[in-house]
Amino acid sequence: MTPTAAHAETSDAATPDAPTVLTGTDLVRAFGKTPALRGVSCAVRAGEIVAITGPSGSGKSTLLLCLAGVLVPDAGEVNFGGQQISRMSESERSRLRRTDLGVLFQFGQLVPELTVEENVALPLLLGGARRKAALRSASEWLDRFGVADLGERYPGELSGGQQQRAAVARALVTEPRVLFADEPTGALDSLAGEQLLTQLTRVAKENGTAVLIVTHEAQVAAYAQREIALWDGTVADDGLTSAPTAGARPGSRLFAEYDDSQPVGTFDDEKG
Ligand SMILES: Nc1ncnc2c1ncn2[C@@H]1O[C@H](COP(=O)(O)OP(=O)(O)OP(=O)(O)O)[C@@H](O)[C@H]1O
Incomplete structure (x- = not known):
């Protein structure tokens, strides 16, 4: 690098x-x-x-x-x-x-059964946020990492780099x-x-x-x-x-x- x-x-x-x-x-x-x-x-x-x-x-x-x-x-x-x-x-x-506190590991550990957008929204949903608002925030954070267009896909359909960017978005979504x-x-x-x-x-x-x-x-x-x-x-x-x-x-x-x-x-x- x-x-x-x-x-x-x-x-x-x-x-x-x-x-x-x-x-x-x-x-x-x-x-x-x-x-x-x-x-x-x-x-x-x-x-x-x-x-x-x-x-x-x-x-x-x-x-x-x-x-x-x-x-x-x-x-x-x-x-x-x-x-x-x-x-x-x-x-x-x-x-x-x-x-x-946000935690991110080498392998982002996205949940394979959830879409990328749902994965990023997860910490907000666990914190009690409404689904629509959580998904909107998730979409904004995916956008900041240049992968907003991949929100509807499942993690297995993304490259390693795309998955890790989604994982970073998930780690930061709670700010x-x-x-x-x-x-x-x-x-x-x-x-x-x-x-x-x-x-x-x-x-x-x-x-x-x-x-x-x-x-x-x-x-x-x-x-x-x-x-x-x-x-x-x-x-x-x-x-x-x-x-x-x-x-x-x-x-x-x-x-x-x-x-x-x-x-x-x-x-x-x-x-x-
Ligand atoms: N869960 C564990 N069980 C037993 N020993 C552990 C455990 N986690 C860490 N250790 C030991 O504690 C010491 C420090 O490990 P740690 O993983 O913090 O080092 P590190 O600098 O992150 O290493 P690496 O760069 O190889 O990941 C090492 O001797 C390691 O073997």
């Missing part, structure tokens, strides 16, 4: 004065005896696009899932808008995910304040991945939605304004991607550091 002028524009838009919407403090999480997070702290501002990077097994997905309220940390706190997510019940966290995306372009070819990221970052910027993207691809991380690099369950680095000339930059600074240091065989292995 080659960085483009569109992504340079997005990367330049830092949000230093925007309020913090989400914080994770001293997050610890293990799976049995395997530690995944060993005390991770981070904060995300409104409208900020943040890449969570690091080698395989460094804890990226676990951090994302803890911040999204899908997983409960063993210790530490997640705060969203003054609410301690990590202390909420499962039903309270589910409600929050239907309203303020969440934070969108959590785990390898959102992982199943797409370079062009489809780049189109998706360009649209996703543009729409997020328009809506003031913060986006956290887990990725092991430098080209994807280069779409972010900030990069949180994990290493063995801890934060190795957290900083702006310093991208005034992002279009000329093949990858993010932190990935460049990985390339230089070389001990992370798993990262190179993954690039294959």
